[in-house]
Amino acid sequence: xxxxESEVGSRQPxxxxxxxxxxxxxxxxxxxxxxxxxxxxxxxxxxxxAVSPVGGGTALNLGNPPERVDCVLLTQRLxxxxxxxxxxxxxxxxxxxRFGDVQAVLAEHGQRLSLDPPGGxxxxxxxxxxxxxxxxxxxxxxxxxxxxxxxxxxHPSGTVSKAGxxxxxxxxxYDMPRLYLGSLGTLGVVVSANFKVLPRPxxxxxxxxxxxxxxxxFAAAGALRESREPVAALEVAFLEGAWHLATRIExxxxxxxxxxxxxxxxxxxxxxxxxxxxxADWWVSYVAKHQVSDDENTVLVRCGARPxxxxxxxxxxxxxxxxxxxxxxxxxxxxxxxTVIARLDLGSEGSAGLLADxxxxxxxxxxxxxxxxxPPSWKHGIDVWGRLPEGFDVMRSLRTQFDPERTINPGRFxxxx
Amino acid sequence: xxxxxxxxKLRDVVGRDGVFxxxxxxxxxxxxxxxxxxxxxxxxxxxxLPTTAQQVAEIVLLARQAGLPVVARGAGTGLSGGAxxxxxxxxxxxxxxxxxxxxxxxxxxxxxEPGVINLELSEETxxxxxxxxxxxxxxxxxxxxxxxxxxxxxxxCLKYGxxxxxxxxLEVVLPDxxxxxxxxxxxxxxxxxxxxxxxxxxxxLGIVTKALVRLMPSPEATLxxxxxxxxxxxxxxxxxxxxxxxxxxxxxxMMDNLTIQAVEPAYHxxxxxxxxxxxxxxxxxxxxxxxxxxxxIEAICIxxxxxxxxxxxxxxxxDLLWKGxxxxxxxxxxxxxxxxxxxxxxxxxxLPATLRRVEEISRxxxxxxxxxxxxxxxxxxxxMLFDRRVNGATERVLEASKEIITYCVxxxxxxxxxxxxxxxxxxxxxxxxxxxDLAAMAGLKNSFDPAGMFNPEKVFPKGYMxxxxxxxxxxxxxxxxxxxxx
Numbered sequence: 001x002x003x004x005e006s007e008v009g010s011r012q013p014x015x016x017x018x019x020x021x022x023x024x025x026x027x028x029x030x031x032x033x034x035x036x037x038x039x040x041x042x043x044x045x046x047x048x049x050a051v052s053p054v055g056g057g058t059a060l061n062l063g064n065p066p067e068r069v070d071c072v073l074l075t076q077r078l079x080x081x082x083x084x085x086x087x088x089x090x091x092x093x094x095x096x097x098r099f100g101d102v103q104a105v106l107a108e109h110g111q112r113l114s115l116d117p118p119g120g121x122x123x124x125x126x127x128x129x130x131x132x133x134x135x136x137x138x139x140x141x142x143x144x145x146x147x148x149x150x151x152x153x154x155h156p157s158g159t160v161s162k163a164g165x166x167x168x169x170x171x172x173x174y175d176m177p178r179l180y181l182g183s184l185g186t187l188g189v190v191v192s193a194n195f196k197v198l199p200r201p202x203x204x205x206x207x208x209x210x211x212x213x214x215x216x217x218f219a220a221a222g223a224l225r226e227s228r229e230p231v232a233a234l235e236v237a238f239l240e241g242a243w244h245l246a247t248r249i250e251x252x253x254x255x256x257x258x259x260x261x262x263x264x265x266x267x268x269x270x271x272x273x274x275x276x277x278x279x280a281d282w283w284v285s286y287v288a289k290h291q292v293s294d295d296e297n298t299v300l301v302r303c304g305a306r307p308x309x310x311x312x313x314x315x316x317x318x319x320x321x322x323x324x325x326x327x328x329x330x331x332x333x334x335x336x337x338x339t340v341i342a343r344l345d346l347g348s349e350g351s352a353g354l355l356a357d358x359x360x361x362x363x364x365x366x367x368x369x370x371x372x373x374x375p376p377s378w379k380h381g382i383d384v385w386g387r388l389p390e391g392f393d394v395m396r397s398l399r400t401q402f403d404p405e406r407t408i409n410p411g412r413f414x415x416x417x
Numbered sequence: 418x419x420x421x422x423x424x425x426k427l428r429d430v431v432g433r434d435g436v437f438x439x440x441x442x443x444x445x446x447x448x449x450x451x452x453x454x455x456x457x458x459x460x461x462x463x464x465x466l467p468t469t470a471q472q473v474a475e476i477v478l479l480a481r482q483a484g485l486p487v488v489a490r491g492a493g494t495g496l497s498g499g500a501x502x503x504x505x506x507x508x509x510x511x512x513x514x515x516x517x518x519x520x521x522x523x524x525x526x527x528x529x530e531p532g533v534i535n536l537e538l539s540e541e542t543x544x545x546x547x548x549x550x551x552x553x554x555x556x557x558x559x560x561x562x563x564x565x566x567x568x569x570x571x572x573x574c575l576k577y578g579x580x581x582x583x584x585x586x587l588e589v590v591l592p593d594x595x596x597x598x599x600x601x602x603x604x605x606x607x608x609x610x611x612x613x614x615x616x617x618x619x620x621x622l623g624i625v626t627k628a629l630v631r632l633m634p635s636p637e638a639t640l641x642x643x644x645x646x647x648x649x650x651x652x653x654x655x656x657x658x659x660x661x662x663x664x665x666x667x668x669x670x671m672m673d674n675l676t677i678q679a680v681e682p683a684y685h686x687x688x689x690x691x692x693x694x695x696x697x698x699x700x701x702x703x704x705x706x707x708x709x710x711x712x713x714i715e716a717i718c719i720x721x722x723x724x725x726x727x728x729x730x731x732x733x734x735x736d737l738l739w740k741g742x743x744x745x746x747x748x749x750x751x752x753x754x755x756x757x758x759x760x761x762x763x764x765x766x767x768l769p770a771t772l773r774r775v776e777e778i779s780r781x782x783x784x785x786x787x788x789x790x791x792x793x794x795x796x797x798x799x800x801m802l803f804d805r806r807v808n809g810a811t812e813r814v815l816e817a818s819k820e821i822i823t824y825c826v827x828x829x830x831x832x833x834x835x836x837x838x839x840x841x842x843x844x845x846x847x848x849x850x851x852x853x854d855l856a857a858m859a860g861l862k863n864s865f866d867p868a869g870m871f872n873p874e875k876v877f878p879k880g881y882m883x884x885x886x887x888x889x890x891x892x893x894x895x896x897x898x899x900x901x902x903x
Contacts (some may be wrong), residue, residue: 087657088764088795110663145613146582153857161857165849167762168794169579169834171568171617172842172849173876174858178581178613187609188857199663225523228546228634230703255705304603308523338524338603368605385607390597391589395608397864402857414607 018072020052020412021065021376025072032077034152034160034191041189042158044071045407052409053189055127056098058119058291061373062131063184063412064384073189075126081105082192083166090149090166091197095126095190111197114141116233116283118290126190132182135287136233136248139336141198144181150194151177153187156407160191168196179398184413187402201250204232205260206279209245209269214318217243218311220267221335227266229259233283236314237332245269248283289330290341296375299344299355304368307338314340316365325349326358340366352378363387385414418483420462427465427507430475435513437464446508449495450555452757452811456498456840461488464508470588470596470626473509477624478594480507486873487592489620491532491563494555496758497839499566499619503874509624511562517541518627524602525632526585531562531625538630547632550577553835554743562625568617570835572668572742573699575793577633579835581616588627589615592866602629614861619837620872622865636701639667640711641735644723645692649673649788652694653769655721656792659698659714660765666714668699669793670742675752676787676800677741683748686741687727696723696792697742699735745789746800752785753802757814761822763830765795774824775799782817796834797825823848838876846878855881 018028031037044051050068054060055075075096082092086109093102099113100121106112116135117128129151134143150164163176180187211217217236224234224247233248245267249259257275264271274282290300305313310333321328321344330343346354355371355378362369363386371384389395392415399406399417406417418426420438427436437443440460447458462485467473480487486506493500502508515532522545529538535556539548551564552571559569565587570579577583586600589611600612615622646652652671659666672680672695677688688695696718700710715726729735741748749756763771772788775797779786787800799821803810822832826848833842846855859882862869869882 085764085766087661087766089660090764142578142582145610146578155857157856159853159856161851161854163854163857165831166764166829167796167831167834169570169574169762169791169796170831171570171835171837172832173838173846173855174861175568175581175613175617176857176861178610178616179861181610181613183609198665202663222523228637230706251703252706252709254709255703258705259703302605304605306524306602308521339605367601367603368607370605370607387607389599389606389608389611391591391599391611392608394591394597394611394864397867398609398861401860401864417608 018054018057020060020069021379023066023069025052025069027071028074029071030074030077034078034154037073037189037191038154038158038160040073041154041156041407045156045405048405049407050410051407053126053130053185055096055124055130056119056122058123059127059131059133063409064416065376065379065411066409067411075124075189078191086111088166089197090168090194092150092166092192092194093125094192095124095129097125099123099125099128106197107200110200112200113147113195114198115144115147116287118287120284120288125193129181129190129193130183130185135290136235136283136334139234139334140232145178147195148177148181148193149196151180152191153180153189154191155188156403156405161188164194166194185408186399186413186417189408203253203256204248204250204276204279205256206249206274206282207247207260207263207267208272208274209267211243211245211269214238214243214314215311216269217245218314218335220245220269223266224263225336229263234334234336235286235332236335237286238328238330246286248279290332297346297348297350299346299358299371299378300373301342301344301362302370302372303340303342303362303366305338305340305366307336310335310338310340313338313366317342317362320361320365321358324357324361350375350378352381355379356382359386383414383416388415423479423483424463426479427463427476430472430479431465431467435466435468438462446490447501449493449498449500451496451498451501451839451841452755453805456501457503458501459503459505461502461505461508464510466510466513468513470590473590473624473626474594474596476507476509477590477592480870481594486870487624488872489562489566489624491560491566492534492558494559495563495567495837495839496760497833497837497841499837499839499872499875501840503840511560514626520545520632525634526602527630527632529561529628529630531560531565531628533561535559535561535564542632543635546635548635549630550574550583550633551580554746561628561630565616565625565628566618566620567835567837570791570796572670572791575669575791576665576667581613583631584612584616584628585631586629587612587615587625589623590626591623592868592870596626600629619839619875621862621875622871624871638704638707639699639701639730639735640707641729641738642698642711642714642718643687643727643738644696644698644718645689645725646694646696646721646723648693649772650769651722652696653772653792655696655718655723656768657766658717658721660793662713662717664710664714666698666793667701668697669791670697671695671788671790671792672697672742672745673788675785676745676789679748679752679787680741680745683751684740684744686737688741689724692724697738742789749787749800749802752787754804754806755802757801757803757818759797759799759801759818759821760833760836761825761830762794762796762834763825763828765793767828767830768792768795771797771825771828775821778817778820782813784814784817795830840875843876843878846876
């Protein structure tokens with residue numbers, strides 16, 4: 001093997017124990033550049049070894065339990081800012097760069113990546129691309145899908161391919177970056193990525209209204225949407241035993257204050273207003289709750305419905321889960337997106353069978369259901385990605401074209417690809 | 418299957434009035450909006466105009482049986498030859514699938530057929546307080562299906578993004594005749610993002626038969642500013658300062674003096690004839706925000722040398738200021754019988770140097786070049802003016818065009834910002850992509866269409882796809898059986 005564990009850098013404290021759903025690799029490699037990474041993938045492919053790429057390790061629980069993990073590939077040495085031209089509003093960065101570090105560099109120039117993903121500062125750019133995560137800002141700013149303008153990927157064939165570029169409009173050939181986004185590394189490992197960046201809003205504020213029942217929170221959210229107020233994020237959440245409607249406003253100083261005042265007068269409920277860093281900090285801790293806890297009996301699910309059916313999905317979920325005795329200590333919904341994230345406490349009765357029942361119930365209520373995290377032993381027997389998508393055989397062909405020996409993350413992705 | 422049988426079978430699928438097969442009727446389908454002579458073509462065996470996804474699927478199955486390629490086509494406004502057949506076959510014209518099936522206010526989506534005209538969708542949704550953001554200059558004629566195939570942009574993509582940012586799901590006919598949905602009304606669909614792969618794939622992966630698109634709420638206020646500058650340099654400088662101030666306008670367009678010479682006498686939009694360049698800037702959002710941002714932009718423009726800044730808030734006034742920009746191509750006939758519209762992108766900071774290079778190329782090749790472009794995102798549209806009746810003029814234009822592309826790629830730009838590769842630029846693909854880069858794209862193509870049946874010989878350098886070699890053999894066999902290009 002060209003690389004050894006001794007090359008592991010100091011920034012990966014838990015590397016000694018890194019495991020994927022309880023499987024420990026026999027080897028950890030830390031390539032120093034794209035070519036080394038591709039050569040390693042080709043070698044693993046030739047030897048029939050299974051490789052799991054790891055970035056910040058903030059979403060290792062995502063996906064089906066891998067069939068095998070012979071080797072963990074760390075991207076941490078590919079962590080540099082490759083190119084950043086503030087006046088062009090574009091940035092190229094290594095896959096191993098931490099999201100927090102990237103945002104800090106951008107902030108020095110009054111810019112940002114408009115993204116607030118679970119995993120926060122510790123997540124790496126490559127990991128965020130592989131898992132396609134986004135947060136509440138999606139409501140106004142979209143996801144990485146809308147920001148990614150170029151990519152370089154190391155493939156199991158031993159090659160490195162690039163696509164897109166450092167310009168914000170580009171239709172030179174197929175739009176490959178979107179294909180890799182959210183593919184959990186199954187088509188190749190991200191080496192570097194280019195993004196569209198945006199000016200940081202000059203001011204921000206958050207209006208939080210508290211209600212005694214979800215229907216009131218959703219009704220207020222619906223009225224806000226109908227009012228067309230310029231809102232950056234809009235969430236209905238069950239926090240600390242009460243229903244909250246949280247509205248984030250971003251923009252010019254004078255308008256943020258005016259919009260926040262209008263919204264506060266409109267939402268009803270018990271209202272709190274936060275401004276500046278207090279507002280930003282509230283969202284950081286809010287998104288942190290979307291992360292998996294270490295609690296062994298906790299399951300994190302993400303459901304999707306038509307936006308207008310969000311309230312119905314939430315009440316349906318709570319009723320159905322309650323009926324089988326499952327407690328939902330935390331739930332966050334984006335009424336403008338139709339997304340619901342819930343933490344379920346399966347208690348001491350938790351088992352693979354119960355998780356399968358829960359998934360079945362949720363699939364009856366929502367269009368999309370992803371079990372984002374669960375104790376590994378419970379995940380056997382279901383596909384945590386939920387429904388098999390239409391056109392799945394095209395997806396299988398893609399996997400075969402890019403990774404014929406299923407070297408990277410075998411069995412972890414949708415349909416056990 | 419001989420040609421008569423094929424035509425009969427197509428008539429069985431789409432009706433007698435849904436098939437064109439006479440040479441005179443087919444001729445127009447050898448062309449699109451690209452310059453005659455810049456792209457190669459081969460007449461189709463027949464053109465079919467289906468009205469349902471099922472009919473599209475049946476036509477695809479017929480083509481499979483006959484061993485013929487299939488080329489999907491919208492309004493034919495493409496500028497890179499994407500809809501022009503290279504090996505004949507069946508053209509599926511989607512213009513009769515032109516219904517807006519649903520506008521959903523609460524979900525902020527529209528479900529449309531591929532033949533819906535871009536501008537009609539925005540006009541139809543306006544009454545509901547929405548618009549469809551991608552607005553290519555051809556929006557009065559081009560179709561949503563074509564926008565998806567090319568991942569079209571337009572002036573407003575500076576703030577709102579390009580077509581792919583507005584497509585939530587697609588109903589697609591695959592090369593094996595199956596009809597599948599990718600993406601949809603919700604979020605979190607499992608598996609690869611096939612919707613993302615389809616958008617911009619130039620009709621080579623599947624044929625879109627329905628699209629679920631995102632609608633944007635109409636802004637409370639819109640302001641259009643027109644700022645004339647003595648020269649391109651000062652206008653470019655103003656552009657950089659606006660972006661550096663943390664402002665992202667909805668649109669930021671530049672036109673040079675030659676363009677003004679063509680459009681002002683045609684439309685009387687009020688562009689000063691002696692200006693070296695004008696910036697057309699649109700901002701939108703809440704009324705307060707727009708007012709404040711407008712004042713800031715005005716100050717930046719004046720500080721950068723603008724001779725005045727005119728502003729328009731009312732629809733009619735705004736439309737007039739925009740008219741000169743949106744209809745610029747139509748006015749070029751005042752300057753020369755033909756034009757070749759180029760489309761490349763450079764990083765915004767490289768714009769002034771690129772424009773100087775374009776000017777040099779204009780001198781070197783003795784070709785007038787008008788510049789009208791999306792300054793905000795670095796997307797250039799040099800318009801080369803010529804007379805194709807002059808011997809060698811088209812060749813000279815293509816040579817000059819190659820110089821411009823090579824320069825743009827050298828400074829870190831892209832081959833095309835919104836027109837696509839088609840056949841026009843397939844020869845340049847190796848300027849930016851290595852064999853490994855192209856192999857990854859071929860991996861995508863082969864996953865959808867291993868036989869190379871959909872829109873062959875596009876995007877990839879000529880003769881690149883091994884699937885195409887196989888398809889060529891199919892073509893030879895088809896010709897032996899009596900089905901051949903006219």
